[in-house]
Amino acid sequence: MTQHAPQSPHAASALRVAFFSDSLPERNGTGAYYHDLIASLAPRVAACRIFQPMRERRFNAATIPLPGDTTQEFAVPAPFRIRDAIADLRPHVTVSVTPGPFGQLGKRMALRHPSGFISAYHTDFAALADLYWGPIRRRLSNRVIDRLNQRLFRNSTTVAVNNSELVPAVQR
Template sequence: MIMDSPLALPASPALGLVQHASARVQRPLRIAFFSDALPERNGAGSYYQDLCHHLRAHGVVADLYQPHLKKRLQMALPLPGDPTQKLLTPNVPKLWAQFAAQQPDVVIAITPGPFGLLGLSLAKRFGCSFLSAFHTQFEELSRLYWNPLSRRVANGYLTLTNSVLCRHSRSVMVHNRALIETVERLGARQTDVMGTPLAPCFLDVPRLAHRASLRHVLFAGRLAPEKNVADVVAAARQLPHIQFSIAGDGPLRRKLERQARDLPNVQFWGWLSRPELRALMDECDLLVLPSALETFGTIALEAMARGRPALVAEGAGIHDWPKLRDGLLVQTRDESVTSALRRVQALPASQWQTRARQAREAAERLNQETVEQWITLVRRHLT
């Protein structure tokens, strides 16, 4: 069974109330999210930080159980091929006590790592409804990073743990339809296609007007093979009249910096906080996301919220959302970043202004519908 139509519910704190039959009283709806992603270090890490903010504004008690690099009593293992990404073990006694005190109604596991599996264990122990989310096709990424032996071990683990989470979930949330077949094969009984929320700093801070021309291009994300950042550097070499900003960190950072060493129109910013990234977006005219593998592409939605169109590779999941298409530009499969930029550079000023306005409106609309959709979904699966 597939559910992907967000219900138009009023944005009211009453949505966050749930009645407990035993007590015959109403209390705020309580949700516990379990994630192995570090806060704001990737798309999944940012997604649930933003979602929890909006849920709390609707009266929902939303807690996020996830690793923190500065916490003690945990083991940190760098992932093969990308030492900037770490797998951390949870402090089980501390999280167990925190969970027991929160008494959540619903548990949602976001990742197939130790934290996600702990969420399933606690949900079964305390009799909570259990849902899970499937954000990334890790098996596809393993082909880029790991040797055949490591890949076989990693994929065996991922298939097993994802199957356990999917089979025990009342519903598995995905962010584009292309993932439905994968999670059904893993044992999902029901799937829901969910939208993507936005951080307050992308919505609430006044925007700068778009210049209605193309002078400054931004790439933001992990500097990793699947992101095709080398094609952005190649475009900078071919288009010296355009300034390029590259924000983020990852295994390819040093190599990319060497490739761009002689390019005065390229600047590397490293990892930026969300407010810092928002400020950089406001200085740019266009975001580029040429990824070979992109489940959704949250950074493109964030740029749209700032009134900046986004040039996104054709295969990215964000293109599956019809309401966002007016704010997106498509880099086709046979185009390089250079060719695509030359094409969009020719857009008239009036079309740039129209796209900038449509991008902002579409991002705001999807954010509101996503929060309402999440509350409706959780209430539907209460025990």
């Protein structure tokens, strides 16, 4: 059974939204932006929740530092805990805001628990890798990140882009 977002003009108040982000809460621009957005949406929608790495629960065995900020790493989500939370939330819309493990899990949850799926493309990770990493690591990371982004874009009803210079990457 596919869930659809309510269609009436007052339907926003019945909407349930799940966000998935690989950013630590309020740690960088992305983390802060989505926390501000959720705070703004919360009084206007039925439910709104973000799934992201938690500061107090870090996975340290296999992490990859983010380009430009070695204090942040890609973290592995707890899929069973998140699956149960998504089953309780029953979102009409799922938004993946980063291409890492949490963003990919958001896509999988949107497909498994049918909801509209939006991906947000706001960070040119390839450009960051070009600035901060050497040629081998840069090429490898750019390929991986590009493929992860393309997987999100293919499954998205909409791709939100906040910078016109990023549009060609979405249209590939």
